[in-house]
Amino acid sequence: MVPGTARRRLDRAQRVPAAEAAPSAITAAIDAAPRLVVIAEPAYLVALVPDAPGGRLTPADRQLFGAARALADAGGGAVLALVERPGEEFGPAGADRVLALPVSGYDPEAKALALNAALAALDLRHVLFPESADGGDLARRLAALSGAPFFAAAESLSPKAVTRAAHGRRVEQRRAPPRLISLAPDAVAPHAGSRHEALPVAFAFPEPTGGGILSAEFIPADPAKVPLAEADFVVSAGNGVTDLATFRALVAALNATPGASRMLCDAGLMPRSAQVGASGTVLDARGYFALGIAGAPQHLQGVARCEHVIAVNTDLHAAMIERAGLAVVADAQLVMPALLRLLQDEARQPERQP
Amino acid sequence: MRIAVLLSAGRHPVSGRPAPVPVELQALGLALGLSDEVTGLHAGPDIGPLRDALGHGLPRLIHLASEAEDDPVPGLAAALASGGFDLVLAGRAGQGGEDSGLLPYALARALGLPIVADAVALAPGAAPGTLIVEQALARGARRRLVIRLPAVVTVHPAAPAPAPFAFAAARRGIVDVQAGPSAAEPARPASEERPYRPRPKLIARAGAGASAAERLKAATESASGGGRLLVAPSPEEAAGEILQHLRALGLLPGR
Ligand SMILES: Cc1cc2nc3c(=O)[nH]c(=O)nc-3n(C[C@H](O)[C@H](O)[C@H](O)COP(=O)(O)OP(=O)(O)OC[C@H]3O[C@@H](n4cnc5c(N)ncnc54)[C@H](O)[C@@H]3O)c2cc1C
Ligand SMILES: Nc1ncnc2c1ncn2[C@@H]1O[C@H](COP(=O)(O)O)[C@@H](O)[C@H]1O
Numbered sequence A: 001m002v003p004g005t006a007r008r009r010l011d012r013a014q015r016v017p018a019a020e021a022a023p024s025a026i027t028a029a030i031d032a033a034p035r036l037v038v039i040a041e042p043a044y045l046v047a048l049v050p051d052a053p054g055g056r057l058t059p060a061d062r063q064l065f066g067a068a069r070a071l072a073d074a075g076g077g078a079v080l081a082l083v084e085r086p087g088e089e090f091g092p093a094g095a096d097r098v099l100a101l102p103v104s105g106y107d108p109e110a111k112a113l114a115l116n117a118a119l120a121a122l123d124l125r126h127v128l129f130p131e132s133a134d135g136g137d138l139a140r141r142l143a144a145l146s147g148a149p150f151f152a153a154a155e156s157l158s159p160k161a162v163t164r165a166a167h168g169r170r171v172e173q174r175r176a177p178p179r180l181i182s183l184a185p186d187a188v189a190p191h192a193g194s195r196h197e198a199l200p201v202a203f204a205f206p207e208p209t210g211g212g213i214l215s216a217e218f219i220p221a222d223p224a225k226v227p228l229a230e231a232d233f234v235v236s237a238g239n240g241v242t243d244l245a246t247f248r249a250l251v252a253a254l255n256a257t258p259g260a261s262r263m264l265c266d267a268g269l270m271p272r273s274a275q276v277g278a279s280g281t282v283l284d285a286r287g288y289f290a291l292g293i294a295g296a297p298q299h300l301q302g303v304a305r306c307e308h309v310i311a312v313n314t315d316l317h318a319a320m321i322e323r324a325g326l327a328v329v330a331d332a333q334l335v336m337p338a339l340l341r342l343l344q345d346e347a348r349q350p351e352r353q354p
Numbered sequence B: 001m002r003i004a005v006l007l008s009a010g011r012h013p014v015s016g017r018p019a020p021v022p023v024e025l026q027a028l029g030l031a032l033g034l035s036d037e038v039t040g041l042h043a044g045p046d047i048g049p050l051r052d053a054l055g056h057g058l059p060r061l062i063h064l065a066s067e068a069e070d071d072p073v074p075g076l077a078a079a080l081a082s083g084g085f086d087l088v089l090a091g092r093a094g095q096g097g098e099d100s101g102l103l104p105y106a107l108a109r110a111l112g113l114p115i116v117a118d119a120v121a122l123a124p125g126a127a128p129g130t131l132i133v134e135q136a137l138a139r140g141a142r143r144r145l146v147i148r149l150p151a152v153v154t155v156h157p158a159a160p161a162p163a164p165f166a167f168a169a170a171r172r173g174i175v176d177v178q179a180g181p182s183a184a185e186p187a188r189p190a191s192e193e194r195p196y197r198p199r200p201k202l203i204a205r206a207g208a209g210a211s212a213a214e215r216l217k218a219a220t221e222s223a224s225g226g227g228r229l230l231v232a233p234s235p236e237e238a239a240g241e242i243l244q245h246l247r248a249l250g251l252l253p254g255r
Helices: A017-031 A059-073 A108-121 A133-146 A244-253 A262-266 A297-303 A319-323 A332-348 B022-034 B048-055 B072-083 B103-111 B167-172 B212-220 B235-248
Strands: A035-037 A045-048 A078-083 A097-100 A124-130 A150-154 A162-166 A171-175 A180-183 A194-196 A213-219 A233-237 A257-260 A287-291 A308-313 A326-329 B003-006 B038-044 B060-065 B087-091 B115-124 B130-136 B142-148 B151-155 B174-179 B192-195 B228-231
Touching (some): A045 A059, A059 A078, A059 A124, A059 A180, A108 A124, A124 A133, A133 A150, A133 B115, A150 A162, A233 A244, A244 A257, A244 A332, A287 A332, A287 B235, A297 A319, A308 A319, A308 A332, A332 B235, B003 B022, B003 B072, B003 B103, B022 B048, B022 B115, B022 B151, B038 B048, B048 B060, B048 B167, B060 B072, B072 B103, B087 B103, B103 B115, B115 B142, B142 B151
Parallel strands (some): A045 A124, A078 A097, A124 A180, A150 A180, A233 A257, A308 A326, A326 B228, B003 B038, B003 B087, B087 B151, B115 B151
Antiparallel strands (some): A162 A171, A171 B192, A213 B142, B115 B130, B130 B142
């Protein structure tokens, strides 16, 4: 409603200053530097076990921190991160304490035994896992080892209740949060607003014993074959790319999955399965490299979940340039061969360090 | 190699009618690719649509008859321990029951066997008594493990499809009904059940009452941004910057 007018009328433009006072107060709070929160005497501990491949937190790991903070902050508890490799990321993500697990290589059984020892000795109120390939496996191992109640793939979580789908997604089960919980992706928002101290904790783990796994070898995905929705790094061409042969060579040289805007797919220059966007594929990739793409809303919806975007466009005012973490205003037809040349030069002298 | 495939009573995701669980039929396909000595095992009151597994090439199905409320773990563990199996295959999670995927882990614990999750391919290992398991990871990556047998392995939905249903094979297969031990399910804290309601995923979060333009912005923007802008660099300069940026993000094999 527009205030101060004789007749009450609906304001569709929503440009009234009085109505804007409240949102600006919220943005001011977010803009302030995150304050450090110290929990010296926690009432209880909420532990979480992030996947953190190579020591980097995944989006699912950050959501796990959000869930753990919700459970800990409800009663003056502290969040304990149980990780393979301590790093600097855990404090800002929301960990009050960090405990390094004595595991090397792929040995989930040894990791579960170490977690079981910590679960018993540190009196952890809850232990949270991401419902990912490795996190879900670990959660079930610990559940079978410890016999503690386990809630699989929670789709919502609060200090009062967790819910999950069961019976072929026909029934929703709801109960108070039990000791072990695995969290479905995109169920809880990541923690934001405060930093935590991430104090290292010492704990005497029992000696690990040999498991049933004799050897493990990681096989990276073949980017040319993975479906676009599963790809990790997508290089995409739009109407600004006319030299598609160089584009294909560049995709192969960057070891990425090819994508395209709808303009190229409609023109039959790229297969429909390569279309990124609202009416194509919504990506789940970490990296997106857009060449000659304007960034129409329908296209940007397809890259909304990409963490890192790089754009090359001749138009400084293209929406894709605004969205990108590294934006280059240049002709794609000149940048692509330059990239290829640089990659070939590097391949020819493999020993040189930059 | 003697292989047991655990088959559970599933429900079709759309119609809700009793149906075999697809991932367990995929487990059956992997088992038949390794050996002819494959046995199906089901613990429950009714075998119903699990007869379909015979049509997909299963020669013999053991039905451990028990009440619906009984815990299947002790019965299955006893049957597996006395059967002398080298490999036990199960689905990643059931479909139509509790669907928590916990049963294979509880069974491995009861039998004292190692367990490996999410297999998409199986092959006999170079040394006798070993098995090569290819595990599905996120984003199409794989991990190849060599494990010692006997072991429990769960199968991922990305595994190849089983052989198509054949009526003659379904007629040939035998179902062997045995009485399972009746063991009451361990007391679990009751959870309240209600009809499922899909929850919105956390992708776009604009404040309540935001305008259409703000909601569109929330749907198309991500948390990152505020990036670097290079205006009209030389192609070589641009290429160098892009490669350096990709390396810093860990998207290219570093040097
Ligand atoms: C219902 C509906 C659904 C849609 N769904 C999708 C969808 O799923 N996916 C999708 O992509 N689109 C979709 N679209 C189409 C979308 O609106 C845009 O038309 C399309 O994304 C534009 O593609 P583009 O950016 O490649 O082309 P253009 O809009 O033509 O943009 C080309 C860009 O390239 C730049 N450029 C030109 N020359 C060069 C050069 N030499 N070097 C570098 N840059 C250069 C230009 O500055 C411009 O920014 C949909 C549209 C509708 C109506
Ligand atoms: N009653 C049962 N009889 C035989 N196998 C079962 C039974 N219940 C579960 N399983 C197996 O365990 C897997 C996981 O089941 P669940 O823990 O119920 O999700 C299933 O895919 C089956 O292979």
